[in-house]
Amino acid sequence: MKLFKTPRFFRILFPNKTWGFSRSINAVYLTFDDGPNPQITPWVLDLLAELDVKATFFCVGENVLNYPEIIERIKNEGHAVGNHSMDHKKGTEFSKEEYLSSVYSAQKHIDSRLFRPPYGRLKLNQTHALKKDFKLIMWSWLSYDYDHKVSIETIIQSAQKDIKAGDILVFHDNPKSMERLKLMLPPIIVDLQAKKLEFKIIS
Numbered sequence: 001m002k003l004f005k006t007p008r009f010f011r012i013l014f015p016n017k018t019w020g021f022s023r024s025i026n027a028v029y030l031t032f033d034d035g036p037n038p039q040i041t042p043w044v045l046d047l048l049a050e051l052d053v054k055a056t057f058f059c060v061g062e063n064v065l066n067y068p069e070i071i072e073r074i075k076n077e078g079h080a081v082g083n084h085s086m087d088h089k090k091g092t093e094f095s096k097e098e099y100l101s102s103v104y105s106a107q108k109h110i111d112s113r114l115f116r117p118p119y120g121r122l123k124l125n126q127t128h129a130l131k132k133d134f135k136l137i138m139w140s141w142l143s144y145d146y147d148h149k150v151s152i153e154t155i156i157q158s159a160q161k162d163i164k165a166g167d168i169l170v171f172h173d174n175p176k177s178m179e180r181l182k183l184m185l186p187p188i189i190v191d192l193q194a195k196k197l198e199f200k201i202i203s
Contacts, residue, residue: 002154006020006138006140014127017127017136019139020166021166023164023166024165027198028165028197029200030053032057032171035063036059036064036070036074036173038070039175040177040181041057041074042070044173045073045077054078055199055201056137056201057082059106060084060086061102061106062086078201081112082115083103083107083110083115085099085102085117089102090121099122100126100129116136117136137202138168139169140169141158141170143155143188146174152184159188159192165197171185
């Protein structure tokens with residue numbers, strides 16, 4: 001069974017990370033990981049423009065270098081950008097020094113104080129080092145757009161039932177998630193807009 005909603009005790013266990021925002025503000029925070037990618041990110045940006053939605057894109061440094069025109073479009077259209085490491089390293093598989101090198105290498109090209117660890121994995125010493133310079137952004141609702149074992153219908157149903165004000169939502173603008181994202185993202189956004197939830201960037 002997949003957990004779309006991040007358990008509340010994670011916020012207690014890992015207080016140095018941001019898992020969501022105040023529920024008193026009638027807003028959600030749409031985020032995308034792993035881009036920019038020329039196959040899917042422009043489609044995402046077109047959809048967001050059509051529906052008048054702003055989002056936060058956690059970008060991989062290598063992709064920023066390869067597709068500078070897309071990152072410029074993201075910024076020019078009023079979206080926020082965050083660091084997702086240079087090469088999508090999983091923190092638990094690398095030393096503190098190797099991991100920080102990847103993050104700070106990406107920072108040279110991304111220029112953001114927002115950081116989301118790939119796979120959501122960090123060692124404690126990496127967390128302590130990074131929190132000095134970054135706001136560590138996690139999530140409170142995960143779409144599983146990358147997991148073909150989870151049906152699109154199940155994901156949409158969870159979005160309709162589980163997403164509340166203050167939630168940080170995670171989708172992926174990468175080729176692996178592309179076709180599924182095109183089917184699930186529009187109805188999810190439209191449903192949240194019908195509930196009068198505003199889409200805010202993370203700043």
